[in-house]
Amino acid sequence: MALDEVDTPALVLDLDALERNLQRMADAVKGSGVRLRPHAKSHKCAEIARAQIAAGAVGVCCQKVSEAEALVAGGVADVLVTNEIVGKQKLARLARLVRQAKVGVLADDAGNVADLDAAARAEGVRIEVLVEIDVGAHRCGIEPGEPALALARRIAASRNLRFAGLHAYHGSAQHVRAPAQRRAAIAAAAEKATLTKTLIERAGIACETVTGAGTGTFMLESASRVYNEIQPGSYVFMDADYNRNVWEEGWPRFEQSLFVLATVMSAPAPDRAVLDAGLKASSVDSGLPQVHERPGVEYAKASDEHGVLKISAGTMAPTLGEKLLLVPGHCDPTVNLYNWFVCVRKRKVEALWPVTARGAVW
C-alpha cells in the first residue's frame, strides 16, 4: 500500500530515517563507556524498544508502572521507571513486575522508601532503587549532597531494596536553544552528581549508576566522567521543538522520522486551506506542527479537529483532498494520541506497529 492511500489523520514513521537515527546514537556512544538506556515514554512501543536494544541499548526507561507493564509484556527485559511511584496499588504492581523483568525505580523521600521496602517484602522480591537528585530542573528530586546521602543510606539499609545509584536528569536543559547555555546547565548538573556520588562512596556505599540526559544534551553527560548511563528519547523521531535547538558542531544529526499525515478537507480561499488534523491529532504544547517540505504553507491555527493553513502569495496552494505531512511540535504527547504507527519505507507501508503503552498514564 502506498502512503498516499492511507486514510488520515495517521501517525507515520519513516523506517529508513528511524534506523539511521538508531545507528547514529549507537555510534555516538560507542567506546565512551557510557551505557545507552533510551526513554520509551517518547514512543511507548515495544517494537521500537526492542530495536533500540538490538542496536546496543542496555534496556529502556519509562515514566509509569503501566508503561513498564506494557513494555515487559511486549518482550522488554530491563526497564527503569524514571519516576517516583506512590500509592499502594502502584507499588504492589511494581513489585509484581520485578518477578518478570529487571525493573528499577526512583525515590526522593524516606517515607516512600519505606513503602517500597514493604511492597517488595509483600511480594518477596528485591527492588532496585536510585535516588533522584534535583540537578536544576526543580521538579522532583531530593537536594544533592547530604540529603541524598541520607536517603541512599536508608535504601541501602532496607532489606528488600538495593541502592543502585543516582538519577540526575536536567529536563529543562534539553530545550535550551544555545549550545553554551546547555553546556553550562549540564556542567552544573554534573558537579552536583559528582559531589553526591563521592559522598555516598566515602560512606562505603557503592554508587553503580549515574543516569540522566536527553536528546538535547546527551553528548555533554556522556563526556562528563560522572554519568555512566544516558536516557535520550526523542532522537528516534525528532520534532519541531527539538529542530529549533542549535545543534553543536560534531554532534550526531538526527532526522525527522515521525509525521502526521493529514488531508486538505476545505480550501475556501486562495490564502487558506484546512487540514483534518487539529489538537487531537498533533499535540501543540510545544508549538504548532510544521508543514513538511511545503515552503509558503504554514500551519497557523489548531482547533480540536481542524488545522488552518496560511498560504503565502505566490505559493501553489494545496488542493482539496491533497495529503500533507506534518512535523509534530512535540513527539511524545503526539504519539500518545494514536494506537498505531504506520511504518513506511520510501512512501510504501511496510508494517503497523502498535503504540503498546498508549494512554498508559497511571
Add this chain to the structure above:
Amino acid sequence: MALDEVDTPALVLDLDALERNLQRMADAVKGSGVRLRPHAKSHKCAEIARAQIAAGAVGVCCQKVSEAEALVAGGVADVLVTNEIVGKQKLARLARLVRQAKVGVLADDAGNVADLDAAARAEGVRIEVLVEIDVGAHRCGIEPGEPALALARRIAASRNLRFAGLHAYHGSAQHVRAPAQRRAAIAAAAEKATLTKTLIERAGIACETVTGAGTGTFMLESASRVYNEIQPGSYVFMDADYNRNVWEEGWPRFEQSLFVLATVMSAPAPDRAVLDAGLKASSVDSGLPQVHERPGVEYAKASDEHGVLKISAGTMAPTLGEKLLLVPGHCDPTVNLYNWFVCVRKRKVEALWPVTARGAVW
C-alpha cells in the same frame, strides 16, 4: 468504591453536576422553538449522548466519520457530522452509515458535493447535506450569500443528496471573554445566516435548518430568530477556559463536572509538590489545569507526566500520596486522552463509562 481509592491519573465525572447541567440546558431551550443537538466531540461517549437525547436533544453532532460510527454503534440514531468529509474511503463509510442511522454532513465545495453524490449513489442511499458558510471564524465554509446559494442549488440538484440547510458556526466567538463582544460576533453571524437563508428560499429551495452555536454563545443564537438548532458541547463538563468567560446575567450557569484525579508523587520543598498528571493526562492547549478547591496551590508547569505545583507561603502544602482534583484547561482534548470516565456521586464510584470514540480522529 470511594473516589480516594481510584488509582491516578483518572478522568472523573461528577454525575450530580452532569445531570444538573443537562437539566439546565433543557430548561434554557424549552419553549424557544430551537432544537438542541449537543456536540459529542466534547465527550465522545455514547452513554452521555443517550442521556442528552433523553433530556430532550434531537440527536448529536460530531466531527469525524469514525466518531459517528462509534456513536451509532453505541445506540445514537441521529448524528450530524459538522465537518467536510473528503476522500474516497471516508465518503464510502459515511454513505454506509446512512443505512443505519440519520446522518448529515456539511459541504463547502462543489467538487466535494459531486463526490458525496457519487458515494451516496454507490451505496444506494440519500445523504443530507448542509452548506457550511463562514460567519466569521475563517476556518472552513463558503462565503455567505450568492456563493452559498450556488452550492445549495447544486446539492438540491444532486439526485442522491438532500439539501438540509445551513451550518453557521462561529467557533472563535465561543471564548471571547466579554459578553458585549460575543453579542456583536453572533449578531454579525446571524445577519450572514439570514441573508443566505433568504436568498436560498427566494430561489425556491427549502432551508429547513440553520445550525451553529457553542457553550459560550448558544443563548444568542437561540434568540436570533434565524438559528433553529444549536450545538453546544462543553456545557456538560465545563473547563478552566470556559470558566474564564464572563457569563451574562440571566444565562444558565453550568457546573464543573469533569476533573482529573491526580496524586502527589513528590514533595521535595515546602513551596513545591509534583503531581503524577502532566501533558498526557490533561491537555494544556488552552492553558494549564487548575487545582480544584485548594486555594494557594497552583498548577505551575506541565511536562509529559509531571505537574509541578507552586504552594504559596502560609498554605497547607499537599502531602505525599494525597489526591487532588484538577479542572482541565480544555475538556475536549483531555477526554480524548482517556479510555474511561470514572463516574462518581458524592465521591463514590457509581459507574465506568467508556470514551466510546476516544482517538477516533479519522
